[in-house]
Amino acid sequence: MNREKKIPLIRLSKRDGMESWKVWCIRAGSVLFALALGALVMGLAGANPVSAYGVMISGALGKKSAIRQTVKIAVPLLGCALAIAPCFKMRFWNIGAEGQITAGAIAASYFALFWAGRLPSPVLLTVMGLAGALAGGLWALIPAFFKARWNTNETLFTLMMNYIVIGVVRWLQGGPWEGRKGSQIIPQFDEAACLPRVLGVHCGWIIVLVLVVFMHVYMNHTKHGYEIAVIGDSVNTARYAGMNVGRVMMRTMFLSGAISGIVGFIVASGANNTLYDGVAGGVGFTSITVAWLSQLNAFAMVGISVLLAVLSKGAETLQTRMAVPTSISDIITGILLFCMLGCEFFINYKLIFRGAGKKEARHG
């Protein structure tokens, strides 16, 4: 009896090797559970949940123009998730993608604003893309260098770097690059500096799809990818194997920042046709969720980023058609993400209740 009391009501134990069909059942279940919870929220907000979900889906995918907008939302999410995947694989917590996007956008905007008349459009766009990649990469290299050299905390470092570069954009907006005096708005780019449209959406979507393949190959079929995986598993093993951990870190962060920088170029040149302090718009953070949900699998990221884009576009439509505040759909998105990430816990661990413990013991 006494011993029995000491056992807590619920215990956790690591689970290994669950059949994959069960895993997928749990995942599907968590999505359904999230949708049901979301329905409850919508009901409270005074909307019919069934038609609300219908409106969200038709709003995001029902029309050609809606699909285009959904794709436009998904592009930076996907691109940025690809960028942070190698860092996270290496267990280098880069939460500075927001700033790296912004740095890339600044560099691309410089050429868009001041070189538009001097270069033909394809050359200009290439230069803008390269400049974006370089700027994003260098911005990311700074915390990587400090981490490699003095083992600084990369989480805080990359986060703080975001605010600096966003501050730079604010200064540019109100200062040297400002259009109408006092407006705080940088003029729209020349047409030559805007990404051309393919199938109605700026061609950034092609760039990120190419990056998906690149990232898949890079992570799974190259020596670099292997080094990243080893460092992620154990830095000591990597050292023992003779890898220069600091060098790999800096190289990977540069690559990560460069891809973020390209995303910045795509957003500034393709979507906004201008630069402003919200150019990253939280993508750098949301894409962490995308990367995590897809378990750093490049192809899964396509699906997850589209899912999030559908939710966000659908929420907009929900607001216009049913007068549901967008914050409600933010709540639903939050519930969905929480459940999807949370279910991984139940895949990796099992709960043992006090009473059930005895049975387990008997079996075992």
Next chain:
Amino acid sequence: MKKFLALLLSMILALSLAACGGGSGQPSGGGQSAEPQPSGGEPSGGEPSGSEAKTVKVGLICIGDENDQGYTYNFIRGKEAATEALAAKGINVDWAVKWNIGEDSGCEDANIDLADEGCDLIINNSFGFEPFMLKVAPDYPEIEFIACTNQASWGDSLENTHNAFANIYEGRYLAGVVAGMKLQQMIDEGTISADQAVIGYVGAFSFAEVISGFTSYFLGARSVCPSVTMKVQFVGSWSDATEEANAASALADMGCVMISQHSDNTTPATTAEAKGVYHTGYNNDMISVAPGASLIGTRIDWAPYFEYAIEAVANGESFDQDWCHGMDMNAVVMTDLNEAIAAPGTAEKLAEVEEQLRSGKLQVFDTSTFTIDGKALESAFALDTDGDFTPDSEEAVFDGAFHESYFQSAPYFALSIDGIEWLNSAFG
């Protein structure tokens, strides 16, 4: 395995229960949300007045939401008043509103969305929305687009784009008169000396709209209190409650005995109250938050314009591409005068000056009332035609006055006149 299946089954059961729960909640909730639309459409549709009822679907894109109690809230008041006025004319307005839209490609999407939803008219409420609206407008020539407070429509070669503003400088001038009378009263009573009559102005940015606003305010005050001077502090944000309060507080500490503002929050009013100085407001009646400080406020009333534009669309008529009216069409209104603290005779003086403004007898920017670097203003351009953001055509100074909002609705008075000290102009 059995256990797992049992778990799965119970999960599904729980889920379906939850779904039913959501479902049973829906008839009442859904009924509530679904009802307003038909009820909004039916009664006037079934009105026995005989005239056929028209319905116009209007989209409104807002940078904030009505909780800001300032900029967007003012638009919503206009929207509601216009809806009512139009209903009386047999025109139903079916609104689709988008809140909290950023000045980026999200605004472009919002315009496309509303166009696809079948709106006949789409109103963009913020200055920075215009470039994104202009990307959508050419694709929907049958839909009318309005960019409030901006300025491209007179020259963008599109038939379906419109700009609108109000002559808010008239309201500012009147608020200035109220402030000036209070200051003169304080001088006459010996509370302050003549050179202590200093106004502190909290401005957002050194943007033409703001400069035009504080200059007209200052001229209004000086018309009744000749010794007044003004200090302007820019906060570098259209809406930052804390910074606005800090600026107001700093101005009061510098000896300003009257605070006014061109920013979205009520914190300058509450700060003025706490510092024991007076205040005149913008966008909203601020007497409720600062009963001992707030003398009066002025705001744009968007209802007359909305009514005008929507009625034109309903009747299939074209309407002005660049609309700007003031007191003449009640597009600029004064909030209630705080009689308890205003100088005696203010209401009468206000009515008198208002009448002079309406009749055109009084010009706010009368060039005989101000100087720039000691010289009278003889020439200033109004419009920028080559896109370099510097006005280069249309002489605004004629008939003895600078004609504000005459060539385009958006204000273009951006000169620094004597008597007003800019404490910082870092934001421009």
